[in-house]
Amino acid sequence: MPGTDSDTPRCIEVALAVPLFRTFTYTVPAGIAWPVAVGSRVLVPFRNRAEIGICLGPGTAPEGVRLKPIVSVVDSEPSLPGPLIDTAQWIADWYAAPIGLTLRGMLPTLLLQTKTPTPRAKTQRVVRVVQELPSLLQREQTFARARQQRVVYDLLEAQGGVAPVDALLVQANCTAGVIVAMVKRGIVEVKQEVVERDPFANRAGVAPPPEPSASQRAAIAAILAGDPGQVFLLHGITGSGKTLVYIEVLRAVLQQPGRTAIVLVPEIALTSQTVDRFRGAFGDSVAVLHSALSDGERLDAWQSLRRGERRIAVGARSALFAPLERVGVVIVDEEHEGSYKQAETPRYHAREAAIVRARAEGALVVLGSATPSLESWERANRGQATRLTLPDRAGGASLPPVQLVDMRAVTKIERAGRAPHAPYDPMLGVLSPALLKAIESRMVRGEQTLLLLNRRGYAAYLQCHACGDVQVCPHCSISLTYHRVPEALICHYCQYQAVVPTHCAHCGTESIRRRGMGTQQVERLVAERFPEARIARMDVDTTSGKWAHTQILDRVGRGEVDILLGTQMIAKGLDFPNVTLVGVVDADTGLNLPDFRASERTFQLLSQVAGRAGRGPKGGEVIVQTRMPDAHAVRHALTHDYLGFVQEELEARQVPAYPPFVGIANVVVSGTHQHLVAEAAIAAAVWVRALLERHAIAGVSIVGPAPCPIDRIKDRWRWHFLVKTAQPRLLTRLARYVAERAPVGTDAAHRTADVRLVVDRDPVSLL
Numbered sequence: 001m002p003g004t005d006s007d008t009p010r011c012i013e014v015a016l017a018v019p020l021f022r023t024f025t026y027t028v029p030a031g032i033a034w035p036v037a038v039g040s041r042v043l044v045p046f047r048n049r050a051e052i053g054i055c056l057g058p059g060t061a062p063e064g065v066r067l068k069p070i071v072s073v074v075d076s077e078p079s080l081p082g083p084l085i086d087t088a089q090w091i092a093d094w095y096a097a098p099i100g101l102t103l104r105g106m107l108p109t110l111l112l113q114t115k116t117p118t119p120r121a122k123t124q125r126v127v128r129v130v131q132e133l134p135s136l137l138q139r140e141q142t143f144a145r146a147r148q149q150r151v152v153y154d155l156l157e158a159q160g161g162v163a164p165v166d167a168l169l170v171q172a173n174c175t176a177g178v179i180v181a182m183v184k185r186g187i188v189e190v191k192q193e194v195v196e197r198d199p200f201a202n203r204a205g206v207a208p209p210p211e212p213s214a215s216q217r218a219a220i221a222a223i224l225a226g227d228p229g230q231v232f233l234l235h236g237i238t239g240s241g242k243t244l245v246y247i248e249v250l251r252a253v254l255q256q257p258g259r260t261a262i263v264l265v266p267e268i269a270l271t272s273q274t275v276d277r278f279r280g281a282f283g284d285s286v287a288v289l290h291s292a293l294s295d296g297e298r299l300d301a302w303q304s305l306r307r308g309e310r311r312i313a314v315g316a317r318s319a320l321f322a323p324l325e326r327v328g329v330v331i332v333d334e335e336h337e338g339s340y341k342q343a344e345t346p347r348y349h350a351r352e353a354a355i356v357r358a359r360a361e362g363a364l365v366v367l368g369s370a371t372p373s374l375e376s377w378e379r380a381n382r383g384q385a386t387r388l389t390l391p392d393r394a395g396g397a398s399l400p401p402v403q404l405v406d407m408r409a410v411t412k413i414e415r416a417g418r419a420p421h422a423p424y425d426p427m428l429g430v431l432s433p434a435l436l437k438a439i440e441s442r443m444v445r446g447e448q449t450l451l452l453l454n455r456r457g458y459a460a461y462l463q464c465h466a467c468g469d470v471q472v473c474p475h476c477s478i479s480l481t482y483h484r485v486p487e488a489l490i491c492h493y494c495q496y497q498a499v500v501p502t503h504c505a506h507c508g509t510e511s512i513r514r515r516g517m518g519t520q521q522v523e524r525l526v527a528e529r530f531p532e533a534r535i536a537r538m539d540v541d542t543t544s545g546k547w548a549h550t551q552i553l554d555r556v557g558r559g560e561v562d563i564l565l566g567t568q569m570i571a572k573g574l575d576f577p578n579v580t581l582v583g584v585v586d587a588d589t590g591l592n593l594p595d596f597r598a599s600e601r602t603f604q605l606l607s608q609v610a611g612r613a614g615r616g617p618k619g620g621e622v623i624v625q626t627r628m629p630d631a632h633a634v635r636h637a638l639t640h641d642y643l644g645f646v647q648e649e650l651e652a653r654q655v656p657a658y659p660p661f662v663g664i665a666n667v668v669v670s671g672t673h674q675h676l677v678a679e680a681a682i683a684a685a686v687w688v689r690a691l692l693e694r695h696a697i698a699g700v701s702i703v704g705p706a707p708c709p710i711d712r713i714k715d716r717w718r719w720h721f722l723v724k725t726a727q728p729r730l731l732t733r734l735a736r737y738v739a740e741r742a743p744v745g746t747d748a749a750h751r752t753a754d755v756r757l758v759v760d761r762d763p764v765s766l767l
């Protein structure tokens with residue numbers, strides 16, 4: 001036998017995309033070059049199939065086990081560079097996730113398939129508005145008796161004037177005849193169009209970036225003088241010009257030969273302005289990674305980064321896994337955003353993973369926000385991040401004054417002023433006289449208004465006034481939301497739809513009333529009050545079409561919208577100098593959620609949306625309507641007082657202890673059988689407590705178990721408990737132990753009810 005290969009078998013450890021906490025050992029047959037590089041894709045036999053796995057390094061053959069050989073090494077260069085493998089190992093460890101699933105999330109799907117599918121044609125039939133009817137008045141005249149056409153038009157307009165035919169018919173719940181009639185009238189046209197995959201490919205150029213101010217220069221210099229792996233927290237108030245700091249840092253880093261960079265933004269579609277600025281500054285060296293890319297385009301983008309043809313990756317969460325080498329800086333814009341946390345396995349937080357990858361790369365990290373997360377703020381307090389401040393708005397603008405309107409008083413005064421039997425005024429308690437007057441003055445002056453209401457739909461729910469019954473989703477423990485266009489009751493968790501009942505299902509009377517309000521209702525009230533206003537609504541319902549967000553925002557930018565109304569989507573990073581009024585219709589929507597982050601989120605939302613006003617020379621003002629003016633989240637938002645808020649909120653997080661003072665893992669047990677889920681959750685908590693006792697582990701507290709605040713979603717019942725400790729390594733061990741070994745889902749009854757346990761470490765939501 002030639003050589004020594006037969007004495008020391010050549011083995012490698014391979015990660016496969018299966019939900020198991022283990023790797024698999026294979027031999028490498030003669031004829032395949034040795035060693036196999038870490039991070040390379042390998043083709044291996046697994047469960048009678050050929051699968052793509054990732055080589056994690058040399059392995060050791062367990063005694064007495066006959067190993068299978070790999071089929072081939074697919075990559076000539078490893079698909080995943082070393083620092084990405086390190087990052088994956090950290091994610092798998094910290095978040096108790098199987099390594100194979102973690103690595104799978106880092107690669108384009110096409111690289112994980114054993115055969116390449118043929119690409120499909122990318123055209124679709126769309127309806128496009130040709131005759132714009134921007135005001136309510138025009139629409140009322142045009143569609144006087146054509147109610148369905150009006151529904152179609154409203155839906156189209158809400159989505160930026162264009163929508164796929166199929167989707168529109170479903171949304172409007174009408175026949176194709178309605179659209180045919182509108183085509184005949186010359187209001188819309190129907191065309192076969194190529195699906196626009198990359199709206200960033202050919203957007204209008206942006207102005208060259210301005211010269212940095214003194215405080216921007218100081219921040220840029222401090223960051224560039226940082227040590228490899230150093231983390232900076234850039235706390236710059238809204239409109240302070242953080243984007244310019246990012247751009248100048250990128251410019252300096254990319255001047256070093258071979259250096260590359262990653263920029264994370266919360267959601268590409270909502271941050272098109274920011275993305276445009278990066279494209280404007282760096283042109284084609286930027287790869288924009290977004291969810292609308294086809295698999296093929298994603299692969300193209302990935303390869304251009306891997307080959308070094310593009311040196312900056314811009315994208316949401318998963319852009320952190322861009323296959324760049326020698327990354328010099330990782331920027332996390334709006335670092336406080338909850339969307340950086342992935343809601344499924346691996347449940348990583350991109351900000352935390354960014355810090356880990358940067359350390360492995362020797363790169364700088366810049367976390368930017370006007371309202372930093374408490375985690376990042378505390379990290380700076382502990383000296384693990386360097387705080388940099390941009391205290392003023394760029395270009396001489398100042399923060400807008402914020403006026404509070406106490407809606408309790410408004411309701412009282414309006415009630416008192418009304419004649420005894422005057423008809424109910426729907427405006428009552430929704431839009432205060434102060435806000436209406438402010439909107440009116442904007443209309444007169446040709447300036448723009450932003451209206452925030454963080455609840456979509458028309459009314460929050462339907463309730464029977466006779467018996468009090470509320471229509472709830474049959475699959476989720478949540479009330480159905482009333483939508484007017486098209487009319488339906490919709491579950492916001494599972495999309496279940498029901499027709500709107502005329503009689504109460506419980507007591508049979510006709511006393512059903514709408515309670516609470518959503519964006520659709522406010523849109524209608526505003527349209528009735530300002531019939532000549534050009535109104536755009538931005539929420540999940542109006543942005544189902546690809547790039548609908550970008551289209552709506554572009555219209556605002558071109559001055560084609562007087563009033564932009566929307567959910568939290570409109571609070572993110574928008575920079576429109578002609579927006580001189582921001583109105584918060586109801587500051588309280590998120591305040592009373594049973595979640596320890598409710599106040600933090602409310603403060604961030606209010607501060608961020610307030611920050612959209614007065615960014616230009618005309619200045620601006622903010623009006624906040626609330627029934628909870630004493631809540632600290634509201635109080636401090638009124639004075640743009642981040643420091644004041646953080647101080648109070650940090651105090652509130654000490655007893656009972658919550659992040660950032662302790663780490664928590666939310667253990668959620670779910671399944672289709674209510675009692676089995678409760679039993680399993682209780683058993684799992686008992687099991688963890690016993691474990692702590694047996695090993696005399698101190699410093700861990702278990703809170704619960706109890707039903708989750710929303711105790712059923714999509715027909716699955718949900719219970720949870722929290723594991724809390726100030727010792728991160730201990731939490732890592734516990735989380736993994738629970739995820740891997742908790743006695744849940746193992747017996748036959750559990751399997752029939754599909755009872756599963758999920759560990760969510762550092763959760764962003766406890767609902």
Ligand SMILES: Nc1ncnc2c1ncn2[C@@H]1O[C@H](COP(=O)(O)OP(=O)(O)OP(=O)(O)O)[C@@H](O)[C@H]1O
Pocket residue numbers: 210211212213216236237238239240241242243244369370394395572573574575611612615
């Ligand atoms: N040095 C400067 N001189 C003049 N204008 C500037 C300067 N720096 C930035 N700007 C302008 O100020 C505006 C706000 O900048 P930018 O959008 O980066 O703010 P931001 O800090 O990201 O705010 P937010 O957190 O509210 O999104 C932009 O229109 C930008 O072009």
Ligand SMILES: [Zn+2]
Pocket residue numbers: 473474475476491492493494495496714
């Ligand atoms: Zn539901």
